[in-house]
Amino acid sequence: MKNSGRAGRAKKRKSIILSVLLGMLTFVCCYPIIFLLAGSFMGTGELSENLGSMFQGNGGYASWTLLPFEPTLRSWAEVVLDTPGFFVMFWNSMKITGGILLGQAVFGIPAAWGFARYRFRRALFFLYIVMMMMPFQVMMLSDYLIIKEMHLMDTLWAVILPGIFSTLPVFIISQYFKEIPEEILEAARIDGAGETGIFLRIGLPLGKAGIISAMVLQFLECFNMLEQPMTFLKKQSLWPLSMFQPQITAETAGAAFAASVFTLLPAIWVFAAGYEFLESGIQAYYGSNV
Amino acid sequence: MIRKKERWGLMFVLPGLTGVLVFYAIPCGDVIRRAFTQSLTGHFAGLMNFKQVLDNAAFRLAAGNTARMMCVCVPVLVALSLILAVPLQRGIRGGRWIKSGLLVPMAVPVASVVLLWQCMFSKQGFLNGALSLFGTAETDWMNTRYAFAILVFSYVWKNLGYSVILWIAALEGIPGEIYEAARVDGAGELLIFFRITIPNLFSAFFTITVLSLINSFKVFREAYLVAGDYPDESIYMLQHLFNNWYRNMDTDKMAAGGVLSGAMLFVLICLFYTARQINLPHSELEGNIADEEFRKSRKG
Numbered sequence: 001m002k003n004s005g006r007a008g009r010a011k012k013r014k015s016i017i018l019s020v021l022l023g024m025l026t027f028v029c030c031y032p033i034i035f036l037l038a039g040s041f042m043g044t045g046e047l048s049e050n051l052g053s054m055f056q057g058n059g060g061y062a063s064w065t066l067l068p069f070e071p072t073l074r075s076w077a078e079v080v081l082d083t084p085g086f087f088v089m090f091w092n093s094m095k096i097t098g099g100i101l102l103g104q105a106v107f108g109i110p111a112a113w114g115f116a117r118y119r120f121r122r123a124l125f126f127l128y129i130v131m132m133m134m135p136f137q138v139m140m141l142s143d144y145l146i147i148k149e150m151h152l153m154d155t156l157w158a159v160i161l162p163g164i165f166s167t168l169p170v171f172i173i174s175q176y177f178k179e180i181p182e183e184i185l186e187a188a189r190i191d192g193a194g195e196t197g198i199f200l201r202i203g204l205p206l207g208k209a210g211i212i213s214a215m216v217l218q219f220l221e222c223f224n225m226l227e228q229p230m231t232f233l234k235k236q237s238l239w240p241l242s243m244f245q246p247q248i249t250a251e252t253a254g255a256a257f258a259a260s261v262f263t264l265l266p267a268i269w270v271f272a273a274g275y276e277f278l279e280s281g282i283q284a285y286y287g288s289n290v
Numbered sequence: 291m292i293r294k295k296e297r298w299g300l301m302f303v304l305p306g307l308t309g310v311l312v313f314y315a316i317p318c319g320d321v322i323r324r325a326f327t328q329s330l331t332g333h334f335a336g337l338m339n340f341k342q343v344l345d346n347a348a349f350r351l352a353a354g355n356t357a358r359m360m361c362v363c364v365p366v367l368v369a370l371s372l373i374l375a376v377p378l379q380r381g382i383r384g385g386r387w388i389k390s391g392l393l394v395p396m397a398v399p400v401a402s403v404v405l406l407w408q409c410m411f412s413k414q415g416f417l418n419g420a421l422s423l424f425g426t427a428e429t430d431w432m433n434t435r436y437a438f439a440i441l442v443f444s445y446v447w448k449n450l451g452y453s454v455i456l457w458i459a460a461l462e463g464i465p466g467e468i469y470e471a472a473r474v475d476g477a478g479e480l481l482i483f484f485r486i487t488i489p490n491l492f493s494a495f496f497t498i499t500v501l502s503l504i505n506s507f508k509v510f511r512e513a514y515l516v517a518g519d520y521p522d523e524s525i526y527m528l529q530h531l532f533n534n535w536y537r538n539m540d541t542d543k544m545a546a547g548g549v550l551s552g553a554m555l556f557v558l559i560c561l562f563y564t565a566r567q568i569n570l571p572h573s574e575l576e577g578n579i580a581d582e583e584f585r586k587s588r589k590g
Contacts, residue, residue, distance in 0.1 A: 019383040022374065026391030029447065032398055032406045039405070054414045061419025062409055111306030118299020124307075131314045133500070133559060135507035137532040138552040141324070141544040142317030144536070165309035195298040224399050226511045227529060231536060245515055246405045260402035271397035275390060282452045283459045 034066070036264060039257035040075050042068040047253045055249050075254035079262060086244075086259055093240035094266075096159050096229070097222040101215055103164030109211060112170045113203050116177030117185070128167040136227040147232060158232035159240075163222060169214040172281060176210025177203060213281025216274035223267050324545035339546035349547060352531040355524065356551075359438070359509060363445045364502045368495070371450055375457030389458075393451030400511040403444075407432075407516050411440055432517055438524040440516075441509045449505055453498050460494030496562050503558065 039047065046069060053060040079086055115125055143162055152158045180203065188198050204211075226242050233239060241263045246256035271278065328335040343349050374392070378385050410416045411431035418428050431440060464487065472482050510529040513521050519533065520526075528551055535544045 015382050018377050019385075019388075022377070022382070022388045023384060025374075026388045029450070030391050030394050032403045033394065035406050035409075036402060051409060054409070054412055059414075061414050061422060062412075062416055063419065064409070064416060107306040107309055110302040114299045114302030118302070119296055120299060120303070124303075127315060128310070130556065130559075131310065131318075133504050134552055134555065135504065135529075137507070137529050138548045138555070139314065139318070140532055140536065141541060141548055142314070142321045145320060146313055146317045161309075162313045165306065165313045167310060167314075170306065195301075199302065220397055224401075224511070226400065226514065230514075231533070242399060242401050244401045246401075246408075248405065248408060256405055260405045263399050263402040267397045267399050268394075271394070275393075278393070279455055282455050 033264065033268070035064075036257060036260045038064075038066065038068055040254075040261045041071040041073070042254070042257070043070055043072045043074055044251075044254050046070060047257070051248060051253055075258035076261075078255050079258040083255060083259070086262070088237060089239055089241045089244055090262065092156065092238055093223060093242065095156055096163070096225070096240050097219060099156070099160040100163035100166075100222050101218060103160065104166070104169050104218060105211075105215075107164060108166075108169045108214075109173060109204075109207075110199065112173035112210075113177050113199050113207075115170065116174040117180075117203070128170060132167040132171055140227075140231060143228070144231065152232075154233060154235050154238065156233075156238060159225065159228045162228070163225075166218075168221075169218055172214040172217065173207060173210045176207045180206045209277055209280060212274060213277035216270055216278045217281055219270045220267055223270075321545045322549055324541060325549040329541050335542075339542045340550065343543050343546045343550060346543070348526075348531055348534070349543075351523065352526050352528045353551070355438075355526055356507070356528045359441065359445075359527070360503055360506045362438075363442055363506045363509070364499060366442065367446050367449055367453055367502050368498055370446065371453030371498070372457050374450070375454045375461060378454065379458045379461040389451075389455065392454055395448045396451050398448075400515055404512070404515045407440070407444065407512070411516075433522050435522065435524045437513075437517065437522045441513055441525055444512045445506060445509050449502060453502065456494055456498050457491075460491050463494075464490045496565065500559055500562050503555075 042050070050064055051062045054062045114120070115128075147153055147158045147162075150161075152161065184202060184206075185198055188202055193201070224242050225240065229238075229240050229243055244259065244263065246252075246260055248256055325339055326335060326337075327333065328338070378389060382388075408415070413428055413430045415431075417431060422428070429436060431437065468486055468490075469482060472486060477485070507527075507529070510527050513525045513527060513530070517525065519530065521530070528547075532544060532547065535547070
């Protein structure tokens, strides 16, 4: 009895040590967010005191404090009120992401249903999987050729249209649709429901989790898109936020921090709101039978 | 009846499929054709474009770096995430929080984290500041060969969370009954580990590896946003090179290079895929262990 108590205590202590270690690692993972938030609330004076040596070249090193000493909203105001260029980028990002997600809902969800519930040649779905795995450099020339052919260069459509037909969400959503028991659909057929009705009234509600998780993953992906816009958008007025390159100089450091936080906010919001679905979506995407 | 159903399936898939064909499959076929033609004359060029690409020093550098990046990043990520997943799956204090915290970097846009990377790794940055306490000489991290290590670090940082979640799912996916059945049959812990745990994790190992491989191409984003078009030689990736070719409209090279790297990746994925198919399903394994134990007991 005494022995097991001691062993239990040792086990408990081990578990706490593990928790602390992993907790520290988690803190490191999340630190960039804390860093950016802190920086965005520091005034110009505090920032140049901290980071000054990086752009003054007087020797010495940049320093940092976990929290701002004199928090101020000045940098935020500067980005919101005085940086029209930043908002153009923000809206471009929203247009691109929104356009792609909407298109994927219209084209991708029915395709996922088709693949999940009807018989197809395996080769067709394999094509989808291969397309989903190719990095951009492989598709770069082919994308360019078709976009030029359609006279879409230097329009947001050059990024949106190929994005809509990305095969990844089709793949994720179909994993969820496959899990709906066939009996439910058969019962609906016997009751006289049409195939479209079955998709709309049974498939969509039962596959909701899959659809949302695919959308969350795709939002994060589109919001972060760099290769496509930098290839197909030469006009700076079309650039999305993901192409924003913050410059830290004595004058712009504060704005750079606030702008970085603005870039972060939509992604973090989607992440937090869709967290529950994201976790299962990752499992469906990554953990499924490729 | 069945034919009718198949037609319906096509109705659902067709709009999306048309887009996939128009935007991906057909242009991709066209690129493969271009890889074997000379764009100036339009004549069949055989393997000339490929030879030109393979002889290109920049291509060798970029392909080498990209391959090296994969060979370092992927094992580090796969191993580290498994190490973290084991205690998290068994359940520790605050496990839920730790799991979500590890996943957060996935949501942090590259463009916003670049700022921290700059402050951390620039010549007068935090890292050099910390190291100067030990009297180490200044290093310009991002413009020397250390840049490679920084990219590995940011790759692991970004991808750790989802790999951990996948490993946890895989560990949880091993049904407890198999273990129990094996124990009842008298299998030892070692036998159980090698015959049940390892084979059952194999399919997760496959997916995590393939996905880590695919995501390793995305380190280009960090490299580009921190170091621009012409970074240090050690992090000059295939995507940098393709951007250069694109700027000069070197379509022959782009086509041949694209086909080459696409084919390489395709072969890699197929290799992993076949390796995974060899893996035995649960029930068979259970039978095997039972048989083996049975035979042993008969002998004894």
